Amino acid sequence: MKNGWETVIGLEIHAQLSTESKIFCGCSTRFGDEPNANTCPVCLGLPGALPVLNRRAVELGARAALALALNINERSIFARKNYFYPDLPKGYQISQYDQPFSERGELEIMTAERDEGGHPREWLPLKVRITRLHLEEDAGKNVHEGLPEVDRFSYIDLNRAGTPLAEIVTEPDFRSSWQAYDYVNYVRQALQWVGASEADMEKGNLRCEANVSVRRIGDEKFGTKVELKNLNSVRYMQRAIEFEIERQIELIESGGRVAQETRLWDERNSETRVMRSKEEAHDYRYFPEPDLPPLIVSKDFIEEVRASLPELPDARRKRFAEEYGLAYADAVQLTQNRALADYYEEAARAANNSRGAANWIRTELLRELEAAGLTADKSPVRPEELGALLRFIEEGKISGKQGKDVLIEMFASGKSAAAIIEERGLVQVSDTGEIDAIIEEVLNSNPQQLAQYRSGKETIFGFFVGQVMKASKGKANPKVVNERLKEKLNK
């Protein structure tokens, strides 16, 4: 960013809670069914229908709130947000307003600026204040494609109407696009981690909006903020913010003013565009939803949920760094998701080598998993098997290089390390007698080279190592070969 400027970013995330049924009726939340298949009088907004709160949505909302260190209010109020839109069957959305489900979270995340190639520089902690997390229903969607006479008609699919959402709003605490990027990734991961949401942006079950403004460093007042929408991946969001920062600075420096507006990210053209302007400023006329009593959750309920939460990613990441002596970046990578973190801990225990396990998982296993499109919990190589393989290497039974080939075969065939080593006859020869015999043979059959070496051409040492390894068909322990060869040659 240009010198002398500061960016101020606040984020709003809508995460779909992973319930089986909708928040105010019994309809399924399944994705991809026939349009309007999962609807009933309640989610169609038929005259006379009334909402009934799904307790599971409250439970998952509580998991999400606690995972993000928010305080859950024992009493919260649903409110109607009134506006007209064809995908909103009742003409209002049941949401929460002045008494939300949870408030005032403070989260510490790790964040790093990236270089040109997108590689993190230095990981630093950042405190993020989360204003609130509240519960609300989703709207349906308008369909303009793939149906008859779309030039004359719009269609509406209300399958999504009434899907439970958690809206998570931060204070304007981010100062760069990468901070926003790291925060959204953290939230995604935390929600998945506690089972509150699939948090998959591509499926649309996590959506993100960013409020971006710029000001000259030293200014107390915030600049005019622009709301960014259509951010369909975390990366798009980061790029959209980056673009928007540059746009706003350029605009101000050239004597213009930032307009308070909503802009859409256009990924194809890599720019933000003004969204079709709203005809009038919205006044949502919030008021308490008379069809639902106040939502009361007990202290006991909150504590039960808290006790049932797994160790959260942030805590686990710190523990990995301290307890296993991992670099922070490695800990971050190994706690991308709960399955991988669990996998790592089991493998480290089985290998009795936490750094070794970390390296093998990061460099070898993740590559295979990625190629196969699998998560760690679905890995054909179980963590205890990876541990066994690492022990074979540690004990010198096979070389590290052999180990890599073995792992690939383990992954492909599902066989154990021991079985593959046995089948391939891969056992490494470390027996000095056996190796000495091979060395003897190599030296005898290469008298010329031996003479050269003895006359001072020590660079030829590698030639002998290669010959010995070749004669042993690669089975000789290179370390032992080195030692014995030096001894023989220098005799």
Place this chain on the structure above:
Amino acid sequence: MNFSETDIETLRHAILQRETTTRAVVESSINAAEKLNDTLNAFLQIDRAGALRRADEIDASGDAKQSLAGVPIAIKDNICVRGLQTSCGSRILGPYHAPYNATAIERLNAAGAIIIGKTNCDEFAMGSSNENSAFGPVRNPWDTERVPGGSSGGSAAAVASGIVPVALGSETGGSVRQPASLCGIVGLKPTYGRVSRYGLVAFGSSLDQIGIFGRNARDVAEVLKVIAGRDEHDSTTADVPVPDYTSEIGGDIKGARIGVPRDLFGEGLDEEVRASVENAIEAYRDLGAEIVEVELPHAKYCIAVYYIIATAEASSNLARYDGVRYGFRAEESNELRSMYRRTRDEGFGAEVKRRIMLGTYVLSSGYYDAYYRKAQQVRTLIREDFLKAFEKCDAIATPTTPTPAFKIGEKTDDPLAMYLNDIYTCTANLASIPGISIPCGLSNDGLPIGFQLMGTYWSESNLLRLAHAFEQAQPFTERPRITAH
């Protein structure tokens, strides 16, 4: 047998003793409905085929033991009955047929009641005279030049004229008790949360409650027993046990304390109505009740508070009528905003539009605190007034309406005069308490006069018992000019 004057007990007895058939009862009711509809315009839809089919089923089963088996009932057209229209008296829902039953309807069906049709009402239950129906006003069976009251005027006229013994209406601010009073029948508004609102088309959700019309308290009790109780589809229903209302009727009422808020018997109250209600209060004294003075200091704000809260909620509840999914849609709209505007402009009547605008205004940012929030605060004060009064008495007696039925067209140009019709009734809606209107006399013009009793939460049993005692002491035997007989 003259079914038009028969109470439920007699009717049920006749069917069980096979003195008549369910079909005969239902057919006579439908014939009366059809015959009188030209005069009264009480029904918007009469379901002859469906009702007779259900009657035949009951006759064929030979089992008429459910508590309302064979009892014809009329349903206000803002309560959903599967397969029948639910127009709410509005053009905007005109062709709409409900695909599901309201919970109250499910329960009536299970009890064997037979729905003969949907009754006319003020559009979306907004009105006190039934003149706001898009399908023409209902006429009062006592004098067809006069209104039957509203908004449940069709149901009131159907019961008063003897077409059906009982009918369902709905109340947001007096819409059952006021027409009951103007038509000379009993009308009960239960405690908020007593009867499920699921399937009752919303007007003011925090006030709405299904109510019951009958020609006597016992018939009303029979129906209440069936439809009351917790419903998992309505989170605002209460998990309070449902007493056997009919068996709690009867016996003497000695020692009952009737509260009288004298302050409300002042300005605007018709002299004949005052005399008649005073007379009813004296009748209670004669029955051994103690008459005590009570105060409801905030009751005078009820119309103002009511018209803020009810319209605010209505402005939101009526947003769904946008022409997108069901009901009426204005033609020749080629763009979304104009489709919305034209649909709502052509679909809603003047009073509904007035209330949507009022409600939108009081919820608007900058006005919310001054109107909606303030109204909620006064609502709490009104509630507290009542709770305090009920420490001194078991029921509060007042007139139901300031005057007997007025002429059609008399108040249509003066909404405020119209709104004042609900001055005695809408406090009970604001306080969420039950109220019942009981006929107590005729004016010199031969128009019925009613008084109301209001009780604390869940005191329907007590109100019905007091109403029944009054009926025994001073039977109201007058019949309207237009009857099914």
